[in-house]
Amino acid sequence: MRKLVAIAMLSVAACSGDLSVGGDDNTTADGNTGMDAVPCGLQIGFDPIDPVASSVLPIRAYTNLVNTAGVLSFTWTVTFNGANVPTTEQAADGSQINFIAATAGSYFVTVQVSGPTDCSYASTAKYVEAPGANADVFRLRTVPAPNLAPPQETYIQVKGGANIDRAIALDSGISVTGLVKNTATSTGISAYLKFMPRSMPTAYTELFSSATGVYNLRLLPYDHDVLVIPTATTLAPKLVPWSAVPFTTELHVGPGTVVSGTVHNPAGNGFAGAKVQLYAGSVPSTIGTTAADGSFSVRTDFPTTSSQVTVKVTPPASSGLPRLEATSTFNLANALNINYAASLATCNLQNTPVQRVGANQANAQVTVVGALGGVAGTIGGINATNTVRVSATADGTGRLPSMLVPRGALNVVTVLSMTDHAVSAIDTSACSVTQIDAPAMTTITGATKDATMTALPNIRIEAEPVGVLATAGVAPIHIMSNDTTGAFSLPLAAGGRYNVRFTDPQQRAAPLTASNVAPGGVPTNAQLAKALALTGQVSIVNNSTPVIGASVQILCTTCSGLDLERPIAETATNTVSRYAIAVPDPGTM
Amino acid sequence: MSRFALIGLVLSGCFYTDPINQRPSLDIVRLPPVADPYRGDMVSLKANANDPEGYNVWFKWRAYACTDESDCDHAPYFEKSDERIDLMVPMDRDPTSTGAVRAIHVFLEGVDDYGATARPIQQLWIGVADHAPTLELRAGSGYGNVVNTPINVYAKVGDQDDKPETPQLSWIVYTPTNNPAYEFVDITVPDDGDTKHKQYGKRITPHGTGKFTIEVTADDLLGSPTSTVTQTIELNVGDDRAPCLRQLTPLVATAPAALPMAEPTLFQVHVVEDDLDPYPTINDTILGTTQFTWSLLAPGGSRQVLTGVTGNSVALDPASYQPGDILELRVEIADRVPRQIMCADSNATCSVISDNSCLQRQTWRVEVR
Numbered sequence: 001m002r003k004l005v006a007i008a009m010l011s012v013a014a015c016s017g018d019l020s021v022g023g024d025d026n027t028t029a030d031g032n033t034g035m036d037a038v039p040c041g042l043q044i045g046f047d048p049i050d051p052v053a054s055s056v057l058p059i060r061a062y063t064n065l066v067n068t069a070g071v072l073s074f075t076w077t078v079t080f081n082g083a084n085v086p087t088t089e090q091a092a093d094g095s096q097i098n099f100i101a102a103t104a105g106s107y108f109v110t111v112q113v114s115g116p117t118d119c120s121y122a123s124t125a126k127y128v129e130a131p132g133a134n135a136d137v138f139r140l141r142t143v144p145a146p147n148l149a150p151p152q153e154t155y156i157q158v159k160g161g162a163n164i165d166r167a168i169a170l171d172s173g174i175s176v177t178g179l180v181k182n183t184a185t186s187t188g189i190s191a192y193l194k195f196m197p198r199s200m201p202t203a204y205t206e207l208f209s210s211a212t213g214v215y216n217l218r219l220l221p222y223d224h225d226v227l228v229i230p231t232a233t234t235l236a237p238k239l240v241p242w243s244a245v246p247f248t249t250e251l252h253v254g255p256g257t258v259v260s261g262t263v264h265n266p267a268g269n270g271f272a273g274a275k276v277q278l279y280a281g282s283v284p285s286t287i288g289t290t291a292a293d294g295s296f297s298v299r300t301d302f303p304t305t306s307s308q309v310t311v312k313v314t315p316p317a318s319s320g321l322p323r324l325e326a327t328s329t330f331n332l333a334n335a336l337n338i339n340y341a342a343s344l345a346t347c348n349l350q351n352t353p354v355q356r357v358g359a360n361q362a363n364a365q366v367t368v369v370g371a372l373g374g375v376a377g378t379i380g381g382i383n384a385t386n387t388v389r390v391s392a393t394a395d396g397t398g399r400l401p402s403m404l405v406p407r408g409a410l411n412v413v414t415v416l417s418m419t420d421h422a423v424s425a426i427d428t429s430a431c432s433v434t435q436i437d438a439p440a441m442t443t444i445t446g447a448t449k450d451a452t453m454t455a456l457p458n459i460r461i462e463a464e465p466v467g468v469l470a471t472a473g474v475a476p477i478h479i480m481s482n483d484t485t486g487a488f489s490l491p492l493a494a495g496g497r498y499n500v501r502f503t504d505p506q507q508r509a510a511p512l513t514a515s516n517v518a519p520g521g522v523p524t525n526a527q528l529a530k531a532l533a534l535t536g537q538v539s540i541v542n543n544s545t546p547v548i549g550a551s552v553q554i555l556c557t558t559c560s561g562l563d564l565e566r567p568i569a570e571t572a573t574n575t576v577s578r579y580a581i582a583v584p585d586p587g588t589m
Numbered sequence: 590m591s592r593f594a595l596i597g598l599v600l601s602g603c604f605y606t607d608p609i610n611q612r613p614s615l616d617i618v619r620l621p622p623v624a625d626p627y628r629g630d631m632v633s634l635k636a637n638a639n640d641p642e643g644y645n646v647w648f649k650w651r652a653y654a655c656t657d658e659s660d661c662d663h664a665p666y667f668e669k670s671d672e673r674i675d676l677m678v679p680m681d682r683d684p685t686s687t688g689a690v691r692a693i694h695v696f697l698e699g700v701d702d703y704g705a706t707a708r709p710i711q712q713l714w715i716g717v718a719d720h721a722p723t724l725e726l727r728a729g730s731g732y733g734n735v736v737n738t739p740i741n742v743y744a745k746v747g748d749q750d751d752k753p754e755t756p757q758l759s760w761i762v763y764t765p766t767n768n769p770a771y772e773f774v775d776i777t778v779p780d781d782g783d784t785k786h787k788q789y790g791k792r793i794t795p796h797g798t799g800k801f802t803i804e805v806t807a808d809d810l811l812g813s814p815t816s817t818v819t820q821t822i823e824l825n826v827g828d829d830r831a832p833c834l835r836q837l838t839p840l841v842a843t844a845p846a847a848l849p850m851a852e853p854t855l856f857q858v859h860v861v862e863d864d865l866d867p868y869p870t871i872n873d874t875i876l877g878t879t880q881f882t883w884s885l886l887a888p889g890g891s892r893q894v895l896t897g898v899t900g901n902s903v904a905l906d907p908a909s910y911q912p913g914d915i916l917e918l919r920v921e922i923a924d925r926v927p928r929q930i931m932c933a934d935s936n937a938t939c940s941v942i943s944d945n946s947c948l949q950r951q952t953w954r955v956e957v958r
Contacts, residue, residue, distance in 0.1 A: 143838075143859065190846070192846070192848065192849055206839055206840035206848075208842065208846050231845075275911060275913060277912055284849070287912050287958065289913070312912075314912050387908065389908065418894070418895055418898075471906075471909065472909070473906065473909030473910075475895045475897055475898050476897065476898055476900075476904070477898075478897060478900045479899075480899075505869065505878055506872035506873075507871065507872060550860075551859040551860050553859070561853060562853050562855050565838070565854075565855045566855055566857075566902070567859075572836075572859070572860045580871070
């Protein structure tokens with residue numbers, strides 16, 4: 001029983017972020033004999049645990065003291081926005097107080113303990129939520145200098161209506177040194193390594209091992225999956241488990257299993273230059289390139305638990321054929337036959353003029369993109385999806401060079417400059433394209449405003465191409481709204497679609513995103529919602545080194561793709577290890 | 590008494606007269622410490638009385654606050670009848686007086702039980718010493734002491750024996766030898782409730798680099814002579830430093846290594862360290878933010894500046910390229926000071942200050958998968 005008590009008290013000391021711990025109290029504390037080696041612990045607790053702002057109902061703060069003897073006295077302070085909040089004593093010994101939190105926000109509570117104890121001080125910030133506060137959940141990612149601690153992510157719940165003070169205590173992790181080894185030769189190899197914590201894979205750490213296979217980094221002492229992509233193409237990429245206990249010292253990769261096959265063109269002939277790559281989840285194979293007869297081979301070392309494999313085929317750009325992709329439970333022991341549909345035909349757009357308002361556009365970069373209707377090919381007998389992406393640059397007279405494209409209803413993206421692009425439809429079915437139109441950009445004008453519809457100047461506006469523009473590789477357009485009026489003029493391709501993001505670099509307001517919109521869908525009264533200030537101290541547990549210049553990012557929880565990595569808001573810790581970041585206010589009911 | 594009675598007395602050889610009550614004598618004894626006290630200090634005095642008849646002597650103390658011997662308050666600030674007194678040196682003279690308390694004049698009178706008054710009245714002149722003011726200086730800048738940005742200088746003044754408002758402050762700015770211009774204005778320092786000290790502030794905005802020295806003098810005019818304390822603080826004003834790339838994702842690979850890119854990837858600069866134009870920035874009238882220039886080198890082409898991209902991130906989609914392609918995505922940063930990145934285009938990194946720990950160019954080498 002005594003042992004159980006000791007364990008329970010130790011766990012309090014270990015888990016509390018508000019804990020002050022002293023180590024030299026050798027008196028027998030609270031009658032628990034035999035616990036002399038256990039340090040004292042002091043923690044502030046609250047009732048209710050999640051208080052709501054009220055001018056009537058008090059919040060009780062109390063001390064949790066462990067392993068402390070003697071008669072103690074307590075001095076409490078409660079502050080809010082720098083001002084003292086009155087308290088009333090709730091226990092004869094002063095160990096409990098009440099206070100009224102009429103306004104939502106973070107209240108700073110400290111208690112000073114006088115008496116025979118080393119645990120003489122504790123402080124904590126208690127968030128008091130607004131009545132009827134809505135809640136939203138975000139990922140909070142903190143990336144300090146690599147020598148301090150590994151990147152870390154946690155989920156945070158943000159309640160609407162009040163600013164929040166939230167300390168970030170980082171786990172310093174452990175310094176890890178290991179070796180990436182080729183199992184076939186037992187030698188170290190150079191490889192790309194991506195250490196992904198199994199509990200939070202997005203908080204990954206990347207590095208390359210040296211030419212001799214050595215790697216060194218800091219990691220959280222939890223289980224990780226490590227994606228190892230050897231530099232040598234004779235070795236297969238592999239997902240390797242890593243654990244702190246027992247400590248993994250070597251990551252093993254090998255030649256893997258050779259998967260071979262043949263790529264046939266619509267005429268049924270093999271052809272050279274097609275790239276073939278297989279994926280099992282995030283684990284790729286090596287890249288195979290077809291020989292003249294269409295044959296290829298790749299090396300795989302997929303997890304045994306992976307049943308679904310994706311095969312991607314990228315023909316040479318000059319072939320005019322679309323890319324193929326299929327996901328299935330392929331039998332990789334058999335040769336993988338990849339066949340373009342016999343019905344596929346191509347068309348050469350050579351000499352086709354690229355025009356804007358009847359004028360040829362010299363040196364225009366043209367990309368034909370889209371997806372063909374019907375089945376463009378099969379992979380291992382499975383119908384594949386297809387993507388067309390063929391590029392060429394018009395000559396000085398604005399006419400295209402030889403440019404084979406599949407026949408079908410497609411789109412053409414024309415880039416006249418980095419900030420001037422156009423989208424138009426093109427039908428190559430009859431191979432009768434007479435010209436490629438590059439309509440002029442359209443300019444969307446508007447203004448950026450805050451939650452009260454007051455002008456909010458200096459807002460960064462990013463128009464990220466999506467759909468065919470993205471497939472063509474068109475770069476995004478970034479502008480800033482006017483520095484006094486918030487007015488903006490955003491040039492966009494008339495037929496294009498964009499994700500348009502309005503973000504405030506000065507963190508005065510929450511971001512606004514218009515997803516997958518045509519130019520007409522861009523909000524002209526771009527009202528950026530109210531933001532809450534999330535502030536706090538960043539520290540390393542059991543390490544007093546300041547955490548300066550650490551990146552603190554707020555990220556989405558239910559998103560995917562690029563948005564997983566795109567911060568909703570981000571900041572960096574200052575010279576006193578504090579951060580302040582604007583998070584969208586979930587509001588109140 | 591009748592004449593006959595007197596004659597009778599004389600003849601009998603026996604005189605009787607009423608005894609004459611002699612005056613007591615007085616002394617003021619200063620009890621330790623006997624050094625000149627400061628305003629607010631206690632002075633302990635004791636009356637030594639000697640009455641020839643051994644009668645009790647009753648004392649009356651009075652003390653006056655004075656500036657000098659010719660200028661004392663008309664009314665005593667202290668009166669007491671004890672043999673021993675503890676006398677506080679007042680902070681101020683009578684409200685109608687303008688002089689400072691530089692001495693106290695103590696009077697002691699004594700009367701014995703039978704009304705004999707000590708003569709002369711005892712006096713003690715006690716000079717009052719003066720504590721020099723205390724002065725602490727601190728400078729603070731949110732802008733790294735960069736030229737043309739403000740630096741706040743704070744002076745915390747105290748005076749142990751005066752009100753903290755008493756000392757008068759004077760400020761002198763010594764500029765570097767090239768004598769650059771500067772602005773120097775008062776700023777308000779929030780009251781921290783410290784009644785023992787008062788804080789003053791000035792904001793200097795230097796328009797040149799070098800060592801600026803701020804000399805602050807606090808004069809305690811209540812002292813005699815005026816007690817003064819002078820402190821200086823040096824401000825090393827420097828040029829706007831070059832910005833430094835601090836945190837980027839994903840991993841930057843250097844040749845011959847290449848970062849495998851199997852899915853759309855956001856190349857981001859998360860942290861740029863700079864004195865005036867950091868990224869991310871905050872809402873501030875002086876701070877700006879980093880300028881980003883992105884360029885891309887794809888196979889078969891030349892490096893293309895992504896002129897429309899001015900933010901801290903660029904997304905690349907491997908579907909826009911051929912598997913196996915090697916791309917070079919480059920970011921270059923600048924602050925408000927024009928600084929040409931002179932490194933050769935083939936250099937993956939560049940530091941305009943020849944410091945590899947502070948780069949303004951970084952290049953991701955990416956292999957399309």
